[in-house]
Amino acid sequence: MTLAVKAVGIRKSFGSHEVLKGLDLDVTYGEVLCILGPSGSGKSTFLRCINHLETPNGGYVWVDGAIMGYELARGALQELPVKRLRAQQSQLGMVFQHFNLFAHRTVLGNVIEGPMVVRGLSRADAEARAMGLLEQVGMAAKASSYPSQLSGGQKQRVAIARALAMEPRVMLFDEPTSALDPELVGEILEVMRNLARGGTTMIVVTHEIGFAREVADRVVVMIDGEIRENGAPQQVLSNPDDPRVRTFLSRVLA
């Protein structure tokens, strides 16, 4: 039960709109955590604060022995230069709702970009490892295709391989299946299920309650920028304490 991620008092506002109202969250290694909640409750913003795609206005995120974006100096958090922040960010793999593949790179090019440019691997090494990952997500045959030639499900599998190529400590998923046609959702959930089985630590924002029930070790429900439930899937999903969580779940489970 080693701690992998610890979010402490995360607050975030856009203008005068307070989206996150001081969130705390612990994630241990090997754990699969699903974040559920109504649209606009701040799930994406929270995930993006965890890897500093958005800078929180208050609070901080500790990842594997270091605070994201800061260093502790004389009792205060001193902001890090961008290069060191990027190095920290590369420890958290991110999978986006809209894939965000590099349009001018092949499938293989997408996967080797990070290892080559950031980790300084040789092209041969990066390609050999990338092919292994593409194999794992069933995309090896498409290695020399361009993103525009792939289906949504295929793009998302490549995006997962690209994130895995950095050998991140934790994988973050922001609604990885929401932009997909229903018949393609299964192939992505299957890849994620395999990752979970292999012991990958994952934080998954999702609307797939079935996936949460089956795969998650723990489920968090966010409402209006607050964590209202945090516990085992069967307890949170079947028997939530919070009345607003009960209304939310009854709507999505209906």
Place this chain on the structure above:
Amino acid sequence: MQSTSNPISTLSLADLPGPDVAIRRLKHPGRWISGGLVILLIAVIGRAFAVGQIQWTVVGEFLTAGVIITGFGWTLLISACALVLGVLLGFAFGIMRLSENPILRFAAWLYVWVFRGTPVLLQLLIWFNIALVFPKLYIPGLIDARMVDVVTPFVAAVLGLGVNEGSYLTEVVRGGIGSVDKGQKEAAHTLGMTPGQTMRRIILPQTLRLILPVLGNSAIGMLKFSSLAATIAMGEMLNAAQRIYFINGAVIELLFVCAVWYLAGTTVLSIGQYYLERHFGRDAATTTTERRWFKGWARRPAVTGEA
């Protein structure tokens, strides 16, 4: 009387012709007439030039005259240098235009405002006379010279045309960068790529593909605008032609000589632009082989797909 208003219903199956029936196409007399008129017009204009006060032998004579060829060489050199300068400035200021730093953003805006907002001929004249503002060019340990010696007509021409072109390209580059979707930038950040790496490896290559067709236009425009340098005593082709016809009086002949060379130059560039657009103008859905041509360095993967 048989109805002619609805011939389909009156044609019985028994009357249908065989499959090899002859087909007579509709005639287009209007096209022939209008085409004939245009040809006539061209002929009349052509004749006017042929019999007018133009000594075609003089045109032929000066077409390959050493002074004209040298002038055309200068024209090409000015255009090429100014285009390179314009592209460099366009990228530099285009990136600055999107900087986080408000001062840099403002500087880039100011650049575009000034140089896109004033006539390029005026700018050429100002560059040519820049010594009146800055009599000396002094950079400690690097340069210490009189401005008139530094800003020769050639330098003034390249600066004037290049800096002006750069102000247009700044906007083009800004648009190109803005059209690369923001998600790719975020993806690069989550992989740990620095802002510089993201710009160089993810954003700019896609921007370049978008703006290459525009660069074709710039090159053609630059070739023609370089003739403005004639006004600042730069010995490019038009200036050379002028110096000749001041002496021999063959004004229209020498201007025609220039026209022939400019047309030749822009034709070559247009052909080049056609091929550029064929390869880069399309969206990302180009096939693998075509994109390989663009990325000469994109080698085949060392490990190919097993499946």
